[in-house]
Every structure is written in structure tokens, then in C-alpha cells.
Amino acid sequence: MTYIKTYQEALSFLYARLPMFQRDGKAALHLKLDRIEALMKYLGNPHKRFKSIHVAGTNGKGSVSHSIASVLQEAGYRTGLYTSPHLRDFRERIRLSGTLLPESQVVDFVNSHRTYIENHRLSFFELTVAMAFETFASENVDVTVIEVGMGGRLDATNVITPELSVITNIGFDHMEFLGDTLEKIAVEKAGIIKPGIPVVIGEHQSETLPVFSRIADGAGAPLLSAWNHEKAIALSRDIDFDLKGVYQAPNRLTALTALLKLREQGWSISDNHLKSGLSRVVLNTGLKGRWQWLNRNTVCDTAHNQAGLTQVMNQLRSLKYHQLHIVLGVVADKDLSLVLPLFIKEAFYYFVKPDVPRGLDAHVLAAKALEYGLNGEVYDTVSIGLYAAQSAATEQDLVFVGGSTFTVAEVV
Numbered sequence: 001m002t003y004i005k006t007y008q009e010a011l012s013f014l015y016a017r018l019p020m021f022q023r024d025g026k027a028a029l030h031l032k033l034d035r036i037e038a039l040m041k042y043l044g045n046p047h048k049r050f051k052s053i054h055v056a057g058t059n060g061k062g063s064v065s066h067s068i069a070s071v072l073q074e075a076g077y078r079t080g081l082y083t084s085p086h087l088r089d090f091r092e093r094i095r096l097s098g099t100l101l102p103e104s105q106v107v108d109f110v111n112s113h114r115t116y117i118e119n120h121r122l123s124f125f126e127l128t129v130a131m132a133f134e135t136f137a138s139e140n141v142d143v144t145v146i147e148v149g150m151g152g153r154l155d156a157t158n159v160i161t162p163e164l165s166v167i168t169n170i171g172f173d174h175m176e177f178l179g180d181t182l183e184k185i186a187v188e189k190a191g192i193i194k195p196g197i198p199v200v201i202g203e204h205q206s207e208t209l210p211v212f213s214r215i216a217d218g219a220g221a222p223l224l225s226a227w228n229h230e231k232a233i234a235l236s237r238d239i240d241f242d243l244k245g246v247y248q249a250p251n252r253l254t255a256l257t258a259l260l261k262l263r264e265q266g267w268s269i270s271d272n273h274l275k276s277g278l279s280r281v282v283l284n285t286g287l288k289g290r291w292q293w294l295n296r297n298t299v300c301d302t303a304h305n306q307a308g309l310t311q312v313m314n315q316l317r318s319l320k321y322h323q324l325h326i327v328l329g330v331v332a333d334k335d336l337s338l339v340l341p342l343f344i345k346e347a348f349y350y351f352v353k354p355d356v357p358r359g360l361d362a363h364v365l366a367a368k369a370l371e372y373g374l375n376g377e378v379y380d381t382v383s384i385g386l387y388a389a390q391s392a393a394t395e396q397d398l399v400f401v402g403g404s405t406f407t408v409a410e411v412v
Helices: 007-017 021-028 034-042 061-074 103-112 114-119 124-138 182-192 209-219 230-236 248-264 271-279 281-285 306-318 336-342 362-370 382-392 405-409
Strands: 052-056 079-082 094-096 143-147 164-167 199-201 223-225 292-295 298-300 324-328 348-351 375-378 398-402
Touching: 007 103, 007 114, 007 124, 034 124, 052 061, 052 182, 061 079, 061 143, 061 164, 061 248, 061 271, 061 281, 079 124, 094 124, 103 114, 103 124, 164 182, 164 248, 182 209, 199 209, 199 248, 209 223, 223 248, 230 248, 230 271, 248 271, 271 281, 298 382, 306 336, 306 398, 324 382, 336 362, 348 362, 348 382, 362 375, 382 398, 398 405
Parallel strands: 052 143, 052 164, 079 143, 164 199, 199 223, 298 398, 324 348, 324 398, 348 375
Antiparallel strands: 079 094, 292 298
């Protein structure tokens, strides 16, 4: 067996051998916990050797995870952070107090466990969860923040028993896996609720709150609601949150409510830690792609489902500009009938294909968009589309890049 020497060799090995949802779609999913449980046992159960906060939800779970981690770092805790997917560098998934996992540790993990990887059917997500958990255990972190990949109940991260569970919100996304009603999706997300472990709910609808209440009551898990948490609401007024999307308001309250609950549980988190941590999320954790300005007139956002895009389009409509240019790329399994009607008809579109196998052909996207009154031109790549948009835009114009995480990944 050839010894892997470099980081790029390790990544090539993982990408070549393991099915990956971002690339392969449904074929990459294994919505059971048997393989991750076996992998944890093989690794010596690293997930039982660190404290954690578990974060699920349709939208906002990445922002909330990074926000909580930022405050814990400000409070002096050595903090592990696991999120997905990554935008530019695989190591964005695994951070130690905001620092990317060293390349050498990725190489060492692959070499140490290569035989197991080759002999077992693992997904890319299962292996990255295992890599994160082994890293956090070996680095003796004080606490970790673990973002769910998809759903919750059968997500590979759901082998942990956290200090606190967090569910940001429920919306329509991945319906072929999680269910076609808000109630069904809520059941899957609520699968992270553990017996006796408090759970924070960030937002609710009439269909979802009864689901959360029923499952929490059945588990004896105290349920806290962020939308009416008086202390969190009061604190939020005095915090200059550095995540500027208007959709971040409930995320801010959700993170604050979770952190205040942790303080109640004995964690040393002051109001000053809350204020400094939430004002430096990007600096402390490296979060990208959330209403991120690339220059004075170009903004991007990773929103890609109905609920997220509704908020982003509303924020775009609230801004002042002469002409709006939108660089738009999506994945092929996206239900365009749900998202294309949300986009601004007065904008000029630059249709592109994200550079992933799941990316939808830009010509197909342009033809479908035209059915909804969205006009524009097709470009060969995201970067060419962005260059064309920025070249056409005047100083009074605005350029937006979005539609998919993978489209944004090519510009940040």
C-alpha cells in the first residue's frame, strides 16, 4: 500500500473513493447510523471524550454554529467547530479555535485509517465527521460546536450526546429525504433532541412548534424559545452583529439564547464575551458567503432554498441601485419551480453552471428562468459570468452572486 505523502494526495484519495452528496447527490447518502457507530467504535469512541453543542435546522445553522463558537473562543475556551459543506478548502469543515485543521493532520488521518476506509463503505460526510471527532478528542478541546449535515435524526453527527441542542428553523429543503410537509421535516430535525438535554428552538411555525413540544416533552428535554427570550432580546439591541444579512436577526437571538443557557449551566460566558464574540464572528471563525461583500458593489450569499432565497431577495429589493445584475447558478436536483419565482424580474441575469458534477447546465437554467420572466445571457463559468456582470455594472449598479453554495464557493 502506497503511503500518502501530501495533503493534495490525501484529498484526491478521499474524493476518488468516497461518495459525496455535494458531487453525487442522493447516491452518496446513507441515512442510517450503523456505519458511523461502527466507525466510532473502531476509533475508540472519540465522540464521548468532548463536550458539544449540536445545531440543526433548515437555514441558519451554519451562522448560529459559527456565532456560538466565536463567543466560546472569546470566553477563553479551546473550541472545536465542525460545519459543512466547505467553500474553498476541505479544512474549513474542522476548526480549532478558528484555525483550520493542519494539512498534516488530514494526511495522518488518512494514512492511519486507510485500510478501514478501503474495506468499508463510507460516505465522504461520515469520514469527515469521524476525522473531526477524532481531532477534537485528541486535541483535548474544552467544547465543540457540531453542525448537522442534513436532517438530524439519521445524520452522522447524531451519535453525540451534547450539553445543548439547537434547532434554528424549519423550511422546505431536501424534501425527497426529509419529508414533504413542515411537520415531517420538523420530526427529522427534532431527532437531535436527547433525553434530559435542553433544546433551543430559534423560529417556529404553527405546524412545527407542536412537534418540537411533543418530542421534547417525551424526552424530558427542557425547551427554550429564542423568539421570546427576554434577556437575549435585550442583549441583541446592544450588539453590533457582524453578520449583516437581514435574515441573521433570528440567528442572533438563537445563538444568544443558546449561550445564555450554557451560562446558566455553568459555562463562564460574560455579557462582554457575548458582545465581542458576536461582533467578530467572521474574524474569529472564518465564516464566508453569508451576505458577504466582495467589493463595494458586489455581494454574494449561499442561500439556495425557498426560505433563504425569499429573505435574500427581499434584502436586495431594499437596497438602492440603478440596475441589478445577478450571477445565477444552481444544482441540477433543485426544484426550480419553487425558487425561480422568487427572483427579481427587473434584474439582468448571467446564467452559469457551478463547477461540480451536480451543477445544472447554464443553458437549461436560462431556458427555465425565461419561463418565469428572468432574462439574461449564458456564460461558460462562474468567474466569466461574474467578470461580465462587474464589467457591465456602473458605479450605481449592484451585482449579486448566488443560487447555490457551489456558485458562491467560486467567488469568495
